[in-house]
Amino acid sequence: MAKGKGKGPDLREMEIRWAEYWEKAGVYRYDPTRGRDETFVVDTPPPTVSGSLHIGHMFSFTHTDLMVRYRRMKGDNIFYPMGWDDNGLPTERRVQNVFNVRCDPTLPYDDDLKLEWGREGDVLSVSRTNFIELCDEVVQEDEKKFQEVFQTLGLSVDWNETYATINRRSRYVSQLSFLNLVKKGHAELRDAPTMWDVDFQSAVAQAEVEDRERDGAFYKIRFDVEGGGDFHIATTRPELLPACIAVTAHPDDKRYANLIGKNAITPLFEAPVPIIADEAADPEKGTGILMICTFGDAQDVEWWRELGVPAREVIARNGSILAAPWGESPWLSNDPERAKTFHDKLVGLSINQARRAVAEMLEEAGVLDGEPEKTRRPVKFYEKGERPLEFVVSRQWFIPVMDKKEQLIEQGRKIAWHPDMFRKRYEDWVEGLNLDWCVSRQRYFGVPIPVWYAVDDDGHVDYDKKFFPAPEELPIDPSEQAPPGYTEDQRGAPGGFVGDPDIFDTWATSALTPLIPSGWPHDLDRHKALYPNNLRPNAHDIIRTWDFVTITRSYLEDGSIPWSDVAISGWILDPDRKKMGKSKGNAMVPTAMLEEFGADAVRYWSASAKLGVDTTFDNNVLREGKRLVTKLLNASRLIRGYEGAGASPTHPLDRALIARLRKVVEEADRRWSAWDHAAALAVTESWFWSDFTDNYLELSKARAYEGDASAIGTLRLALDVVLRLLAPVLIYATEEVWNQGAEPQGSIHTSPWPSPDELEGEDEGGFDAAVLVLTQIRKAKSDASVSIKFPVRNIQVRGPAAQLKILEPVLSDVLTTGSVETYELVPDEGAESLQVSVTLGDAPASPDR
């Protein structure tokens, strides 16, 4: 029990009891015998198990579960799996820390290796396979913890349908799909400049890149012009000077028009480089004329391609300065010896060190104009990285997407986005793509790229000659297995082969989450029953990654869309409007939240927020949810306590309540089917609090207590319906009450969604009239500071005859509830509405203390 609260229902006990029951009874099992059109399939976002669950997970996973539960009660066969994302860097890092190991792919597998958690001492190097085994071990522990939290939260996942993104099935699907892409020409190996993280020493994709503001400075450097003259270039990256291959200015820029076509001479390195005109040069920036280097940014890569000259690379894969080929080609420098003396001072330095060193050399050479001018500008970073990205030439596998933008946008239009504005976000992202998707990563823990390359007779790798495994062999690891027709002793030998050492980008596998649980491609019956999926839920930050890659892969695989609907959850923000958890660590922990408020309240909190809307965290909404749970349990206790047979509602007040509930059922269903769980909850909750507990329960009390069949029947019917309306949100409390009835009914969560046809009644205004009079009586007592049970001698209601006629049949309940002795109805056609005068009686005999 949570601290210091002895009162109230024991929610935790209730949660455990029902969670066990649901699991045992298989309430959330998928039924494979039912057809595609009656099945609702969720493509669950696999959480990264090496991280921790945060409040945003609770929020968005509940959104999914709400819709799933609504669909289940509407009669759908639900396929709601759980995936664990254990593939990728976070796991790799966690394993390194847990066991104090590093992966060394050159080591042989040690099948005896046993390591303790929290192992101390020297860092131990282990083989790739051993490393992956350790990852598996860690990840299974993490998965257990996650599952516990999700089960408490009450996700109606079919826990028989789980997968992990590194498991055999996922590796199989990932490799098979990749080989299909290769076969169709949708994946290709390129030796080209690629965005590169110098710390992780891996290629990264555009979707993993983010901008960060960094301080920098403009260095104004003087360049000479061949045949006389000079000009200044302002650059924030002087260390790229030795990589300069050309200089460019805008064709309309009069200042430099006379230079176009001539050669500039780079300072220090004395390289003659062409001065070209290009529209992409902005006359407003810097001095309006700039260096083209290999490679400062994506624009440089493009210019370099157009120029068709060899790259002059200076940055190594670890971010240090490379030894340069000065002197090897005559065109590189007019004075190779001098260039080399400068460059030698840079070799091995970090980029920042080199920047300072070049600046000093320029200063000494007298070609630096003035002090460097401070500036702040955005710099591209790998989202998990700490140093700026560089463009480095390397051999990578790409999935071309630049030539398919229109088709991918068209695919996005076939999908319903909730809310719709996020379709635009997707389209903007696709339109803004400027690089093909690089899917290879120079990491160890992940799905290996299933390719080998031939080694020619001279011992050189021939990347044009590739070997692929047969589909039935998958999954494979080319570092440990030989290609068909070869043996392991030919690895690396002349006439032999080498395995591709890389793994896939984690998104390359995540892009296939609709296919991993579906049985594709062997169990086509199952696949057809599950694919395309119905619902992809996720937050808006991964539209550009997960949604994009999934749509892309489905399109390339067979032209399909992966799902019919995408539901976008917003973020939970701190009071300072930053994404919770990203600002200074005051994020609420899911387990603490569940314990303090109970799962139903947490679900209520989530359900209160519309799809797509970022929501500031507010404890009060959780309290509100808990209050609703308590109220529901208490009101139910009252209703269940009435003895006697119930009958169909005949009393006008009862029939009015039912008529009003009927409207709520219609409205709630309309909202649910429009993906608006928040409005559905609001309309249901508002009826429950106001019509039902505040008013009807009070008005019907006396009658029900006396055993009036209409009142008792009405209470039971209304409860039965409102429980089901609330069941997708308050899963525990509704189940608890549902099964307190006379006969066991089975789980509420597999009961049919309420239909308006269950509710027959009419409300001509009697309900509002009754409430109006009751409120006036309450107000009179409140004004007089007397108890709600204080007797009323007389009430007089004045108003149009038609309205009095509506009031009269329901008045007796009002009189009883208000302890009213006598009443008068006074017709007054001049009055617009009912006017109530209340005359209080004498104080009841009470012990005067």
Add this chain to the structure above:
RNA sequence: GGUCGGUUAGCUCAGCGGGAGAGCGCUCCGUUCACACCGGAGAGGUCACUGGUUCGAUCCCAGUACCGACCACCA
């Protein structure tokens, strides 16, 4: 710089052509016979601003300001 959202009561948010709303907080009152994780009665707002459309605008249109997100810009 482009795009998409937002701006409504002290706070968190609904509403979106004809009544200014909810919960919390606040004030007053009551109560233990379902509920103190309670009940009742109240106070509190030029619906950011400026124009326009309309018989009528918080709501539709145009613009402005501020907040946020995404994208672009990296000389």
